[in-house]
Amino acid sequence: MNTQALGVEHYLAGMRAALDDLPPNEVAEIMEDVEAHVAELSTELGANESVEQRLGPPEQYARELRQAAGYPPRTERLPVTTKKQFLSRPRAAAWGLAGGTGVTLLAGAAALREPAVLLLPVVILVLSLALVNDRGPTQQEIMNLPETVRLKKWLTPEPGTPAERAITYLRSLQPAWWLVRAGLLGLGAVLLAGRDIFGFLAIAAVAVVSVFAGPRAKADRRWLWFSLPASALAVGLLFQVIDVTAGQLGYNASRSSYPAPMMETYENIYAYDENGKLLTNVLLYDQDGNPINASRQYYGCRTGDPEPVIPANRYPRPKIDYENGTCYTVTPSATAPSSAPASSAPPSSSPPSSGQPSSGQPSSGQPSSGSTPSSSVPPTSVSPSK
Template sequence: MNTQALGVEYYLAGMRAALDDLPPNEVAEIMEDVEAHVAELSTELGENETIEQRLGSPEQYAQELRSAAGYPPRTERLPVTTKKKLLSRPRAAAWGLAIATGVTLLAGTAALREPAILLLPGVILVLSLALVHDRGATQAEIMALPETIKIKEWLTPEAGTPAERALAYLRSLQPAWWLARAGLLGLGAVLLASRDILGFLFVAAIAVVSVYAGPRAKTDRRWLWFSLPASALAVGLLFQVIDTTADNLAYNNRSVYQQVPSMPQYENIYAYDENGKLLTNVLLYDEDGNPINAPRQYYGCSGDDPQPMIPANRYPRPKIDYENGTCYTVAPDVSAPSSTEDTPPSSSDAAPSSPVSPTSVSPSK
């Protein structure tokens, strides 16, 4: 470290000592603006000029800032004899951030079905951030918590180890993750567009702001209350999209192998009365009065050949023959195909008849 930097650090340390009777958060707020000013001033000094010549001693400059901010004159700090509170404002805010991030991850897996579930982690985040929003951008009190220090130790492996190299590589991918996160959130918004317009607008707004929040959180720790839950929501949405896609693929595969029952097709219908006698010229209709028409196929009757004009719902239908280039109708045999086993038609009840040979060339009406 050069002489100039040492002078700046020495001057700032003297100011902190002169302000140490104030609450830590107020000292941090004062020093946040002073550090940049003193560092900039040190670059403008002459060859033999010092910071004290410009600003006065650290104690004097600290007293000026204290008076300008409305703080009382310095008093000696009394030794702290009371036990620290277990749940302080910084700890409540830190744990609120951790809990809200976990809840957002779980909520993200169901957000496409019920977007209103995101209100729960949103309320937790707002309340926890409100506890420390006025403590400055660095959030020094939260960074000084024992649990925060422990996490930083876990995330700072020894130099030269594989874990350190892997962590350094992952940190280099942060800009790519910020874009991927915005893409996942945008996909979730698109999937919500047709079902929940408010959910679509909410998730789309998170996607847009997340692009700005990523790099901003590195200098202003208050943005972590947005950036971390946004990442958790993106991961939760990714899990839900994967699960939904897998279900759709499995459903489609089942549909391919599922046999579709085929409906029987009839070309003719034979009706019998209660005595087993074949009925002729029967017209059939459904419950809506529509004719019940079985398929008709006139083999050979094409082109300019006349086709018999037979009502499509008259049964039993005559047989259509094609002979010498002309279509003929042949009356159906009264000895029709056998009926069901329960009511077999009796040959004695049906009047005998012989097949009718081809007759007129004119179509039957």
Template structure:
């Protein structure tokens, strides 16, 4: 078949499409036909030697049907003068495209909230979204089939009812903010790239996606195929915004909620403890416990070279006291010393301890007390014992 004949049949097909769109303004007809011209010519070229008017109609549908699909995809009402009788078509591809859009938007939103945690699942769903985008560009008639799906029809009816009800004013106001949202969405998508991918190669891909996101906003109003870019990008941007708010707000209120009063500091144990009996004799291998029966442990670092008492030169952390002493000479040599570096004088009790423990003793006076006389109770224990330093040899 000659190319002249092919071009004539293609031109006849396009003329019938233009006639089916004649009720629209010339500007809208030009926008629709610009895409249609290229696509019909592309399909004719793909058919090659098998091209015919019947083959072209079998591939795209009648010119009236194809024009109807494109005008619906662009958001224009059906023609009142052209009655389109569409043959039954399989809806698997349309349903796949619809649910790929839903899953892509939901997953992008979840990844925006979860940061890197949602990246593996989002990458898998993105494959199906890209597949749907390829199908929609190869077969533009799928847009009309997606619009006719029961689930899409139910969604559109729900949105129409919401706009007619009390939320209508809020929805109208939000739609007036679309240009600002398109810009904010682009910035948030770029930020999500930093959160998920850092500043590597994936971040550069995210910047490209951000630019595509900005383009998809106005274009989706006239070409519904851009929704498969616009809606997932909106989901990612909304999730990222919530992620940022969740990270910033708790830190902003932290200092306001932080308590200004502090409890008493936890007492710390000295590095070493020496214990003496009532006769002033130093005790060794004493194990200390607190009031709850927990061992009171402190770390001990001996000499690395094992100087002195080699058994006690290693690191240990237990509740046995006293610890060996570690000393260094003028040359920095370390040695472990045993013994107590000081002597103590154990105080004597000024009262008979048995008297204070006598249960028969009463604190209530047996006779009248003269209020003019003040009594100062004696101390049962003298002040802390003095210590006398001893010289280690």
């Protein structure tokens, strides 16, 4: 397979050499036919058959073709053209395309701020395409440049390798990319619409044409001078949109880091007098006379009763003993306030009142019910219906 591919390349190179005195665009047209011919023929070849065995040497093929096509017989090339020129038009055009695409990427990343920078890649691309526009749709001379051949080899790895599968997969995504590209370009145009009407029109036009450019470039490589930079522009615009969005997100994030209203997680408040005695039926208000309500959801003693059964800012709030169905105030225990870590400062062991030895029991003033180990105070029972 590989040796046959080499044979095909060798044969085509011989053909080109035998035709190289003809006008370049005519050679390009002939080679377009011949490449497809030799490629198709090589798939029909047997294991030990070569292209030359089928078609004769390339020089003979070229002679026969010239005769039938009515071209003049082969003339000797001028010495000037035999020397490989370093700076040929195809090479300048190829590098112009590569450079123009790169500049488009950079310009695309700045296009929303200053659309006029897009003129620079446009000039590069138009000039480089003008160099080779007459060389036909296949641009065979560019495809034969050593750098292009190397790139092509790099892009077509051995069949069966992961790289080859990856590239095949990416190729299958191409039509989807053409649509995404048009979408990105359209987005860029819309973002410019309010500020720069020429930029808007230019990018919108590129977006529309880009839909057709993708498939066209498959048949006519000259469309690459449009298709590649259009992709670069889309990617550049995407970068810029991401950049702007990320900037705004950063701004929002810094704003939201300002102290938010504190989330109160306590559900009950216990007030003690200076003697460490638990106060009951304390009503709390702020400076404006608004009741201070513990933020946690407060359920009345008996479900079904009209709410609020008691002022929500009366502390300590009674708790329901669901087993007995009665309401009574429960003194804080190590486990009751959910937010306070039990070990650090449980209100039961050290009430906030000053001057009280920490070992003092807050419930010492109260008759403690012996049954519960934690000092739960029975009753001060609050009647739900007042």
